[in-house]
Amino acid sequence: MGQDLENYSVHGVCPHDCYDTCGLELTLSAKNIVRIRGDRNHPIMNGFACLKVNRYLERLSHGDRILYPLRRTGPKGSGIFVRSSWAEAMEDIAWRLDQIIQEFGAEAVMPYSFSGNMGILSSSSMDRRFFHRINATRLRRTICSAAADAAFKWVYGSRMGPDPQMIVHMGRIVLWGANPIVTNVHQIPLLDKAAAQGAKIIVIDPLKTESAVRYGVHIALRPGSDAVLAMAIGRYWLKASLFDVEFVDKFGSGLEEYAQAVEPWTVPRAAEITGLSPFTIENLAHELLQDPPLLIRTGYGVQRNRYGAQAIWAISALSILSGSYRYPGGGHLLSQSDAFPINWDLLTRPDLLQGNPREINMVQLGNALSSARIPPVKALIVYNANPAATAPDQSAVLRGLTREDLLIVVHEQMMTDTAHYADWVLPAAMFPEVLDLHLSYWHQYIQLNPKVLEPPGEAVSNTEFFRRLAQASGFGQESWVHDSDETLIRQALQSPHPWLRHITWDTLQHNPVQRLKISPQARPFIDFGHPPHGLRLRPLPLDNDTQTVGDNPLPFQDGEGLPFQLLTPSKKNTIKSSFGNVESLLEPKEDPTVYMHKRDMKHLNLQDGDRVRLFNTLGSARFVARASDKVSPGLLLSYAVRWNRDQDGVNVNQLTGQELSDYGGGATFYDSRVRVEAYKQEKPL
Numbered sequence: 219m220g221q222d223l224e225n226y227s228v229h230g231v232c233p234h235d236c237y238d239t240c241g242l243e244l245t246l247s248a249k250n251i252v253r254i255r256g257d258r259n260h261p262i263m264n265g266f267a268c269l270k271v272n273r274y275l276e277r278l279s280h281g282d283r284i285l286y287p288l289r290r291t292g293p294k295g296s297g298i299f300v301r302s303s304w305a306e307a308m309e310d311i312a313w314r315l316d317q318i319i320q321e322f323g324a325e326a327v328m329p330y331s332f333s334g335n336m337g338i339l340s341s342s343s344m345d346r347r348f349f350h351r352i353n354a355t356r357l358r359r360t361i362c363s364a365a366a367d368a369a370f371k372w373v374y375g376s377r378m379g380p381d382p383q384m385i386v387h388m389g390r391i392v393l394w395g396a397n398p399i400v401t402n403v404h405q406i407p408l409l410d411k412a413a414a415q416g417a418k419i420i421v422i423d424p425l426k427t428e429s430a431v432r433y434g435v436h437i438a439l440r441p442g443s444d445a446v447l448a449m450a451i452g453r454y455w456l457k458a459s460l461f462d463v464e465f466v467d468k469f470g471s472g473l474e475e476y477a478q479a480v481e482p483w484t485v486p487r488a489a490e491i492t493g494l495s496p497f498t499i500e501n502l503a504h505e506l507l508q509d510p511p512l513l514i515r516t517g518y519g520v521q522r523n524r525y526g527a528q529a530i531w532a533i534s535a536l537s538i539l540s541g542s543y544r545y546p547g548g549g550h551l552l553s554q555s556d557a558f559p560i561n562w563d564l565l566t567r568p569d570l571l572q573g574n575p576r577e578i579n580m581v582q583l584g585n586a587l588s589s590a591r592i593p594p595v596k597a598l599i600v601y602n603a604n605p606a607a608t609a610p611d612q613s614a615v616l617r618g619l620t621r622e623d624l625l626i627v628v629h630e631q632m633m634t635d636t637a638h639y640a641d642w643v644l645p646a647a648m649f650p651e652v653l654d655l656h657l658s659y660w661h662q663y664i665q666l667n668p669k670v671l672e673p674p675g676e677a678v679s680n681t682e683f684f685r686r687l688a689q690a691s692g693f694g695q696e697s698w699v700h701d702s703d704e705t706l707i708r709q710a711l712q713s714p715h716p717w718l719r720h721i722t723w724d725t726l727q728h729n730p731v732q733r734l735k736i737s738p739q740a741r742p743f744i745d746f747g748h749p750p751h752g753l754r755l756r757p758l759p760l761d762n763d764t765q766t767v768g769d770n771p772l773p774f775q776d777g778e779g780l781p782f783q784l785l786t787p788s789k790k791n792t793i794k795s796s797f798g799n800v801e802s803l804l805e806p807k808e809d810p811t812v813y814m815h816k817r818d819m820k821h822l823n824l825q826d827g828d829r830v831r832l833f834n835t836l837g838s839a840r841f842v843a844r845a846s847d848k849v850s851p852g853l854l855l856s857y858a859v860r861w862n863r864d865q866d867g868v869n870v871n872q873l874t875g876q877e878l879s880d881y882g883g884g885a886t887f888y889d890s891r892v893r894v895e896a897y898k899q900e901k902p903l
């Protein structure tokens with residue numbers, strides 16, 4: 219704690235779904251937070267947070283904040299509520315859940331949550347215990363990274379990578395489907411340092427992003443064609459004997475099957491599919507092997523399509539064939555999610571589950587709510603998520619959310635698009651108001667977030683919400699309900715794993731930021747975490763064989779009169795829909811914008827600033843068209859995710875579908891095909 223006469227500062231952790239998981243410095247005066255900034259003592263933040271979190275005070279006391287339990291009185295989706303009490307809310311919800319379970323069975327109850335607060339308590343502790351105990355439908359939390367996670371596990375056995383701080387020692391860095399200036403801003407000083415020391419940074423992205431411009435070398439391939447590019451490079455290396463035979467012999471497996479799988483992908487054929495020239499592909503194949511160490515830094519953009527898992531597999535193969543893991547800091551960095559060996563079982567208590575309730579993939583929420591299934595979903599409990607804005611096939615989702623026979627409970631901080639559809643809206647606390655422990659999916663620090671403020675009104679943490687719901691549901695006699703937040707953290711840290719040595723509740727009190735006990739020099743999968751099956755080059759056992767890359771020409775060609783492919787990646791000043799209501803972060807009266815290539819605009823007779831409607835068989839939405847050189851012809855760009863309430867009650871997810879990726883059941887947001895029409899006046903499609 220830093221001190222001056224009246225103000226003092228405490229450590230906090232940014233809870234948002236972002237690679238950086240920033241340590242923050244909260245300055246308090248008379249029990250109010252007066253400033254939030256990046257932690258000056260954290261080795262990665264160096265006192266800097268980001269555009270969004272520098273304005274956090276506005277979010278903390280925002281007019282949209284929900285302060286009391288609210289009961290719906292108007293029609294579903296009208297947003298008409300009256301203030302109620304926790305007692306009344308819990309009694310009514312528990313009674314209705316009980317009725318539903320008696321009539322339809324416990325699988326008629328469905329949780330829906332993702333990463334509103336990434337702390338382990340807020341995202342997966344008491345909530346999981348509650349749903350396990352009642353045997354509710356299990357949610358497959360796939361909306362973000364499931365294809366990549368599954369492919370990564372297939373290849374390497376677990377989701378780990380080199381220490382991100384080692385990137386400064388690399389000779390070659392590939393940013394593959396990642397845009398760190400927007401989504402991982404604390405990587406930028408590290409990349410800049412690497413570049414200043416002579417590293418070559420190559421950006422592989424269909425869009426000319428800010429990161430592509432900053433680092434100069436940009437490979438603008440067609441979206442969804444990464445697996446083809448990576449296979450062609452792998453084949454080229456095999457044919458020219460350019461790969462690291464000794465490394466592959468010692469640590470790899472499945473080379474023969476790999477060679478068979480990549481055989482069709484000659485450089486000319488890959489050039490046709492990727493839209494790159496044969497020279498660019500061959501040149502890239504040579505570039506990747508020069509000036510090691512090589513780090514491939516993949517982002518999630520590369521896997522939000524029907525070939526997403528194959529892309530990750532094929533890119534991973536390059537990290538193995540090049541022997542990049544020989545060097546400390548080299549290899550493939552996508553996620554560190556498995557690097558934190560905490561005791562998930564004690565935290566989430568899968569032992570409370572009886573039997574084997576069905577699973578529903580969250581990408582298919584629309585189908586789950588609006589098409590017949592047995593049992594039907596009769597209760598939806600939403601927390602840490604805003605699916606009315608962020609889930610694909612929004613028409614189906616909104617149709618489901620307006621069902622009068624569906625009990626919808628939303629625990630939220632803000633009156634979001636989803637909260638509008640609720641029967642009950644319950645107020646949720648924000649990060650300075652809750653105790654939590656944070657891991658990261660990028661760096662290797664574990665951090666404590668102490669509670670420094672009382673929540674306003676009657677807001678409660680996620681753990682407290684589920685404790686109250688469990689008690690109202692008749693589980694008050696069971697010990698799992700009564701574990702305090704401190705106990706939950708102590709349980710999570712009960713692990714014999716050497717990486718967590720001395721990281722305990724007590725040491726975290728004095729030192730809230732602690733590095734896992736892994737040497738930055740240790741090489742993943744070589745010095746630790748070596749999978750019994752070796753590093754797998756063997757192709758993925760796809761969930762859906764029809765999705766083998768190359769069998770299906772889409773999304774590489776015009777499809778069914780829908781000539782444009784629409785990409786909807788992350789937006790600089792929001793995190794998905796979070797921050798979408800913080801006025802100072804948004805342009806005044808900012809219009810929903812779609813960026814187009816000027817050749818396409820000319821072809822459609824559009825001027826910069828014209829209004830257009832994008833549509834496909836799923837839905838439609840209105841935008842302002844802007845000419846941009848970020849996109850190539852045939853591509854459209856619109857940053858996600860806006861609040862529906864700011865765009866005719868719908869957003870860009872009107873145009874995205876529920877199809878799953880080739881493996882791992884991931885989302886395919888960036889496979890969206892659309893038509894563009896000048897928009898003059900309202901008319902039915």
Ligand SMILES: Nc1nc2c(c(=O)[nH]1)N[C@H]1C(S)=C(S)[C@@H](COP(=O)(O)OP(=O)(O)OC[C@H]3O[C@@H](n4cnc5c(=O)[nH]c(N)nc54)[C@H](O)[C@@H]3O)O[C@H]1N2
Nearest residue numbers: 395396397401422441442517518519787788790792793794
């Ligand atoms: N400011 C901000 N930060 C965020 C978020 C946010 O919304 N805003 N979201 C957070 C979340 S939830 C996540 S999951 C991460 C995601 O952050 P990233 O991992 O960076 O992923 P995306 O933003 O989805 O896309 C990154 C890039 O992939 C490109 N891309 C799209 N399709 C393809 C393709 O087929 N091939 C290739 N090679 N590239 C492609 C896009 O053009 C984009 O530039 O960021 C987190 N951080």
Ligand SMILES: Nc1nc2c(c(=O)[nH]1)N[C@H]1C(S)=C(S)[C@@H](COP(=O)(O)OP(=O)(O)OC[C@H]3O[C@@H](n4cnc5c(=O)[nH]c(N)nc54)[C@H](O)[C@@H]3O)O[C@H]1N2
Nearest residue numbers: 332334335362601602603604608629646786794795796858
């Ligand atoms: N078109 C398109 N759609 C996308 C994507 C895309 O690239 N393109 N990306 C997808 C990806 S990668 C992701 S991860 C998803 C994210 O989708 P969501 O999980 O819906 O994420 P957010 O929009 O950030 O909404 C999180 C909500 O949780 C609330 N919240 C925050 N903290 C707490 C808390 O402690 N308790 C409770 N109860 N609530 C809290 C916030 O107020 C916010 O409304 O969106 C997906 N949607």
Ligand code: SF4
Nearest residue numbers: 232236239240268271
């Ligand atoms: S949103 Fe990301 S960059 Fe910004 S403070 Fe949070 S973790 Fe850091």
Ligand SMILES: [Mo]
Nearest residue numbers: 235361362363
């Ligand atoms: Mo995500």
